[in-house]
Amino acid sequence: MWYTHWFIPLCIGVSIVFSIAIMILTIATLSFRSKIKRKYDRGKFSD
Amino acid sequence: MTDFFLVISIISIWIAVLESIIIMAGAIVFIHKQSRQKLVNPGNLEDYPTVTVMVPAHNEELVIQATVEHILQMNYPHHKMQLIVIADNCKDHTAERLQALKAHERYRDRDFLILEREGTGGKSGALNDALKQATGDWICVYDADAAPEKNALLFLTQKAMEQPERYGAVFGRNKARNRGQNFLSRCINLELVTIQRVHHTGLWQLFKLGTIPGTNFIVKTALIQDIGGWDEHAITEDTAISFEILTRGQLIALAPQAEAYQQEPEDLKVYMKQRERWAKGNYSVVTDNIHHLFDRSSWRIKLHVLYYAASYFWFMIAIIISDIIFIANIVYQIIALFNPAVVSPFRFEGDVYMYLVIAWALMYYIYVLQINLALATDIGQSTTRNFILSCVSYFTYAQLFLVISIKAFYSMIVDKITGRESKWYKTERFG
Numbered sequence: 445m446w447y448t449h450w451f452i453p454l455c456i457g458v459s460i461v462f463s464i465a466i467m468i469l470t471i472a473t474l475s476f477r478s479k480i481k482r483k484y485d486r487g488k489f490s491d
Numbered sequence: 492m493t494d495f496f497l498v499i500s501i502i503s504i505w506i507a508v509l510e511s512i513i514i515m516a517g518a519i520v521f522i523h524k525q526s527r528q529k530l531v532n533p534g535n536l537e538d539y540p541t542v543t544v545m546v547p548a549h550n551e552e553l554v555i556q557a558t559v560e561h562i563l564q565m566n567y568p569h570h571k572m573q574l575i576v577i578a579d580n581c582k583d584h585t586a587e588r589l590q591a592l593k594a595h596e597r598y599r600d601r602d603f604l605i606l607e608r609e610g611t612g613g614k615s616g617a618l619n620d621a622l623k624q625a626t627g628d629w630i631c632v633y634d635a636d637a638a639p640e641k642n643a644l645l646f647l648t649q650k651a652m653e654q655p656e657r658y659g660a661v662f663g664r665n666k667a668r669n670r671g672q673n674f675l676s677r678c679i680n681l682e683l684v685t686i687q688r689v690h691h692t693g694l695w696q697l698f699k700l701g702t703i704p705g706t707n708f709i710v711k712t713a714l715i716q717d718i719g720g721w722d723e724h725a726i727t728e729d730t731a732i733s734f735e736i737l738t739r740g741q742l743i744a745l746a747p748q749a750e751a752y753q754q755e756p757e758d759l760k761v762y763m764k765q766r767e768r769w770a771k772g773n774y775s776v777v778t779d780n781i782h783h784l785f786d787r788s789s790w791r792i793k794l795h796v797l798y799y800a801a802s803y804f805w806f807m808i809a810i811i812i813s814d815i816i817f818i819a820n821i822v823y824q825i826i827a828l829f830n831p832a833v834v835s836p837f838r839f840e841g842d843v844y845m846y847l848v849i850a851w852a853l854m855y856y857i858y859v860l861q862i863n864l865a866l867a868t869d870i871g872q873s874t875t876r877n878f879i880l881s882c883v884s885y886f887t888y889a890q891l892f893l894v895i896s897i898k899a900f901y902s903m904i905v906d907k908i909t910g911r912e913s914k915w916y917k918t919e920r921f922g
Contacts, residue, residue, distance in 0.1 A: 446494075447494065447498060448843060451498060451843065452842060452843065452846070455501070455842075455843070455846035455849070458505055459846065459849050459850070459853070462505070462508055462509070462512065462853050463853070465512045465516075466512065466853060466856060466857055466860065469512065469515050469516065469519070469857075469860060469864075470860060472519045473519070473860060473863060473864040473867065476519070476522065476523070476526075476864070476867055476868075477863070477864075477867035477873055479526075480526075480867055480868070480870070480873070481873070
């Protein structure tokens with residue numbers, strides 16, 4: 445097919461870069477969440 | 492041809508994911524900085540500017556008294572605050588409720604004006620009439636269902652005074668006060684929290700870019716007069732005014748501590764009508780401002796136009812195409828179980844289809860992650876229930892966006908062809 449020889453390596457590259465970025469964001473989110481929980485929530489919520 | 496659509500879909504989803512990653516990274520930096528900052532309550536309120544608070548109310552007897560009381564009880568010097576409530580074409584007891592409140596001993600000495608009008612122009616028309624009576628240096632707008640927190644106006648003006656020459660407007664955060672009512676209001680709450688705590692903060696942190704919401708914001712009186720008031724033909728007057736402010740070289744700053752509660756739709760029909768109006772209004776604003784991409788406007792305006800155009804046109808089309816490919820392939824696979832001779836029209840070379848699935852999975856993951864980052868910043872909202880809801884909402888609530896966008900797009904095209912004037916629709920309140 446006309447595009448697969450360049451498009452598939454591009455897909456692999458982009459998927460890897462995005463996965464790493466999203467992993468970093470996940471760690472940042474979880475660490476922020478645990479910090480907030482420790483500081484304020486104390487197991488109570490207003491919902 | 493189908494391969495072309497597949498490639499376009501994958502690249503568009505990548506751009507949507509990249510946009511989300513960038514905004515989320517900005518939001519994390521903002522949140523981190525904010526968590527280290529201590530709230531400063533100003534000592535001398537005498538230095539603060541005068542503010543005219545305007546509340547447009549069209550048949551709002553259910554909520555208007557509580558709203559006005561919240562505003563009058565805000566922590567702001569009484570002699571520096573003027574309140575104008577516009578009873579706009581009211582056929583209920585809104586005006587009588589306001590008169591009763593004004594006559595109350597507690598509020599007798601307050602600068603409180605009730606403007607009864609029967610003009611046209613909807614919310615914009617009401618605000619323009621009130622603007623003629625405004626005496627404050629800044630205009631503050633609250634919707635008739637708003638419940639601002641005690642220091643909301645103080646935080647808005649505090650932010651404005653940081654750079655009074657540069658900030659043309661300042662906006663705060665809105666929260667859903669009826670968020671626990673049903674599945675719909677819970678989902679709206681997730682959306683509201685995510686937009687306010689991730690998108691607004693990320694865009695402000697990275698690009699000093701903000702958009703005025705319909706309520707809980709202040710704008711310089713001189714600036715709004717220079718703009719010529721609110722556009723009475725715009726369906727989403729807030730987005731239209733945001734572009735006007737940006738084109739005058741002023742910024743719309745975010746004051747995250749300025750919080751106000753508002754009522755969200757609890758009924759699907761009311762919700763659909765409200766969102767269709769917003770989508771249609773935003774389409775009009777994008778088409779009216781698309782020329783900024785090609786003229787000498789500042790990069791901030793170009794980015795603003797691109798952000799709206801991508802969200803309302805480009806990503807929507809990419810999602811629709813990828814949804815069609817997904818669903819068609821699933822249906823054909825089911826049919827093939829019974830009749831192997833049937834072949835899907837969406838068959839692709841090599842592993843390309845797999846990368847559409849991966850791109851979609853990344854988009855879904857970051858969708859859930861963004862919501863959960865936003866929930867973590869709002870005390871008491873980061874619960875297991877909300878986490879499950881964030882996972883489920885993509886397949887239910889978020890898909891409504893496609894239906895709304897298509898309906899709004901169709902309605903806008905019909906308006907353009909037939910010359911029909913768009914109608915302003917007021918969101919129904921719940922008692």
